[in-house]
Amino acid sequence: MRHRWWLPVVVTCVVLVWASSQIWAQGGAQGSWSIRAPYRAAVNEVAAVAAGNKIHVLGGSVLGVAGPYHEVYDPDADKWSARAMLPRGLDHIGAAVANGKIYVIGGFVGSVHRDAQNAVYEYDPASDTWRILPGMKAGRASVGVAVIGGRVHAIGGRNADGQTVATHEAYDPATNSWKELAPLPKARDHAAVVATEGRIHVIGGRFGPPTDKTDLHNVYDPASNTWSTAPAMPTARSGLAATLYKDLVVVLGGELPPSTFSQNEAYDPKTKSWRALTPMPAGRHGTGAAAVNGELYVVAGSLRPGSAGVTNEVLVFTLP
Amino acid sequence: MSDRARRVMTLACVCAAVGTWASTAGAQGTPQGTWTTKAPLLARLNEVTVAAVAGKLHVMGGSVLGFTGPYHLQYDPSNDSWRTRAPVPRSLDHIGSVQLNGKIYLIGGFVGGGVHRDGQNTAFEYDPASDTWRILAPMKAGRASVGVVALDGKIHAIGGRSPDNNVTVATHEVYDPATNSWKELAPLPKARDHAAAGVMDGKIYFAGGRFGPSTDRTGMLDIYDPKSNTWTSGPAMPTARSGLAGTVYKGVFMVLGGEMPPNATNPENEAFDPKANAWRTLAPMPAGRHATAAAVLGDSVYLAGGSLRPGAGQVTDQTIVFTMP
Numbered sequence: 001m002r003h004r005w006w007l008p009v010v011v012t013c014v015v016l017v018w019a020s021s022q023i024w025a026q027g028g029a030q031g032s033w034s035i036r037a038p039y040r041a042a043v044n045e046v047a048a049v050a051a052g053n054k055i056h057v058l059g060g061s062v063l064g065v066a067g068p069y070h071e072v073y074d075p076d077a078d079k080w081s082a083r084a085m086l087p088r089g090l091d092h093i094g095a096a097v098a099n100g101k102i103y104v105i106g107g108f109v110g111s112v113h114r115d116a117q118n119a120v121y122e123y124d125p126a127s128d129t130w131r132i133l134p135g136m137k138a139g140r141a142s143v144g145v146a147v148i149g150g151r152v153h154a155i156g157g158r159n160a161d162g163q164t165v166a167t168h169e170a171y172d173p174a175t176n177s178w179k180e181l182a183p184l185p186k187a188r189d190h191a192a193v194v195a196t197e198g199r200i201h202v203i204g205g206r207f208g209p210p211t212d213k214t215d216l217h218n219v220y221d222p223a224s225n226t227w228s229t230a231p232a233m234p235t236a237r238s239g240l241a242a243t244l245y246k247d248l249v250v251v252l253g254g255e256l257p258p259s260t261f262s263q264n265e266a267y268d269p270k271t272k273s274w275r276a277l278t279p280m281p282a283g284r285h286g287t288g289a290a291a292v293n294g295e296l297y298v299v300a301g302s303l304r305p306g307s308a309g310v311t312n313e314v315l316v317f318t319l320p
Numbered sequence: 321m322s323d324r325a326r327r328v329m330t331l332a333c334v335c336a337a338v339g340t341w342a343s344t345a346g347a348q349g350t351p352q353g354t355w356t357t358k359a360p361l362l363a364r365l366n367e368v369t370v371a372a373v374a375g376k377l378h379v380m381g382g383s384v385l386g387f388t389g390p391y392h393l394q395y396d397p398s399n400d401s402w403r404t405r406a407p408v409p410r411s412l413d414h415i416g417s418v419q420l421n422g423k424i425y426l427i428g429g430f431v432g433g434g435v436h437r438d439g440q441n442t443a444f445e446y447d448p449a450s451d452t453w454r455i456l457a458p459m460k461a462g463r464a465s466v467g468v469v470a471l472d473g474k475i476h477a478i479g480g481r482s483p484d485n486n487v488t489v490a491t492h493e494v495y496d497p498a499t500n501s502w503k504e505l506a507p508l509p510k511a512r513d514h515a516a517a518g519v520m521d522g523k524i525y526f527a528g529g530r531f532g533p534s535t536d537r538t539g540m541l542d543i544y545d546p547k548s549n550t551w552t553s554g555p556a557m558p559t560a561r562s563g564l565a566g567t568v569y570k571g572v573f574m575v576l577g578g579e580m581p582p583n584a585t586n587p588e589n590e591a592f593d594p595k596a597n598a599w600r601t602l603a604p605m606p607a608g609r610h611a612t613a614a615a616v617l618g619d620s621v622y623l624a625g626g627s628l629r630p631g632a633g634q635v636t637d638q639t640i641v642f643t644m645p
Contacts (some may be wrong), residue, residue, distance in 0.1 A: 040385060040632070040635070041364055041384045041385045041635060042363060042364045042637070043384070043385075062363045062365075062384045062389060062391070063362060063363050063389065063391050063393070063404060064404065065389040065390065065391065065407075065411075067384060067385065067387040067389065068387055069384070069385045069387060071385065082385065082386065085386070085387065085433070089387065310362075310363065312364070
């Protein structure tokens with residue numbers, strides 16, 4: 001029999017072509033990352049929301065001092081500009097948008113997790129002004145905020161004594177008042193809180209220190225004022241950024257000393273299942289996420305745990 | 321003249337010209353000194369002040385996105401690392417600072433939340449041994465972007481900007497640590513701020529700055545003699561600029577950086593030599609910057625933080641170090 005010397009070469013080539021096409025197909029299906037104009041400062045523990053096709057980044061800390069930072073990003077111009085500062089310097093605030101206005105809730109006055117506030121502010125992008133609203137019943141920060149049925153829900157968090165809470169209050173802009181609702185099944189903070197299809201998802205977080213992290217996934221139904229359990233997040237973590245993007249609840253990053261998470265995992269409420277998306281170029285926490293114009297933005301935060309490696313990076317994730 | 325004579329003449333002229341050019345170039349040479357970078361600040365801070373004490377560099381105050389903080393970072397050259405120290409008693413930017421008898425003095429500063437807002441009359445003393453701050457007797461009125469130097473055991477606070485952003489002042493007060501009190505001295509010949517100040521051979525040198533807006537900059541050099549309590553004029557700085565860092569290093573008064581809105585910052589590094597009564601050009605910084613400050617640590621000059629673009633554009637965490645023989 002003649003030597004088929006070319007056979008291994010051909011097989012190798014076929015395998016390589018197949019493998020690269022798979023990698024390409026997966027990369028395409030799982031999304032890709034790019035970089036945009038950096039935030040104008042390296043700030044940790046910020047919040048980000050999308051309002052009026054722009055990304056607002058709010059609060060945060062520099063060298064342990066919380067500032068009233070507020071900058072807006074215009075995706076068309078790839079440009080950041082200053083907006084009216086928060087009424088006070090806070091980090092670890094919760095933020096969400098209802099009826100075109102931004103609601104900023106709770107927050108610490110500085111590192112680490114110092115003196116949680118019950119502060120509530122409303123920002124009107126049209127007039128670039130802030131309004132002080134009635135406070136929550138008690139101070140908390142690292143609180144999850146989501147809007148459902150025009151009401152602003154503030155869920156979980158950490159109180160002024162540094163303990164996590166299960167508190168669940170909702171603010172109604174129509175009556176300018178707060179109402180207490182069914183608490184979280186288990187007290188925690190640094191979680192991902194996102195509303196979709198009439199329900200609020202509370203995912204991951206921590207019960208105490210960063211090592212005491214969880215993959216818990218609780219879902220709130222406002223019709224019955226009850227919590228149920230949904231499939232757990234694949235990677236237990238806390239110090240998360242999250243947003244609704246293309247009908248998916250996308251949960252990004254996190255911290256667990258001595259490192260941070262680059263994980264990008266998405267929960268699909270239709271299939272009630274999780275999928276892994278392309279991870280961030282580098283792990284981070286203390287960052288904010290928001291989606292606009294078919295793009296998911298991740299802004300500022302820290303590349304290492306705590307307030308180490310604070311960054312001004314702006315990452316953009318897109319799914320086809 | 322014969323052709324040959326003409327050729328000889330031409331050759332001689334060319335030789336003379338080349339010789340003159342070569343000797344000039346040789347005399348001017350490459351600007352003196354070299355720049356290196358060290359571990360960056362732990363944050364990107366604008367409008368900081370810098371002082372060296374007990375073998376370490378301190379960066380104090382400053383602003384981030386227009387918000388002013390009580391930031392205080394300390395650099396240890398032995399392990400090229402930064403750490404945080406006791407925060408400044410107040411959140412201020414554009415502070416003036418100087419080291420005297422092992423302590424750091426911080427004078428004046430703006431409160432932030434806007435450009436050059438509400439200059440303060442505050443004075444603080446930092447003791448690196450105990451990592452604590454002490455609040456001192458205040459100046460007679462609020463000012464910031466003030467030139468601060470130590471001379472004969474006292475702290476001089478010169479010029480600056482009043483709480484009304486539009487008004488620069490010529491005020492010159494001196495603080496005596498022994499009595500914890502201020503005394504007024506001969507004012508600057510012309511009110512200004514964002515200048516550089518240093519002390520050589522028992523005299524205060526005050527260079528550059530601006531009279532009002534950042535476009536209204538100057539290269540003026542004023543020299544204060546404490547014996548006569550009078551100011552005299554020195555040769556103007558070659559490049560008029562403001563938003564400066566200044567320090568005295570190896571017998572010369574170095575003036576670094578500056579801003580020229582809307583787009584430019586100065587990389588210039590010019591030094592006044594009192595022996596020659598003249599300015600000379602030293603190796604420029606790796607990139608233009610302003611809103612930073614300089615201090616001598618060991619055998620080198622350190623600058624940290626500031627902005628690479630005018631105002632609060634491109635705030636940096638860079639630590640750059642200048643050394644010359």
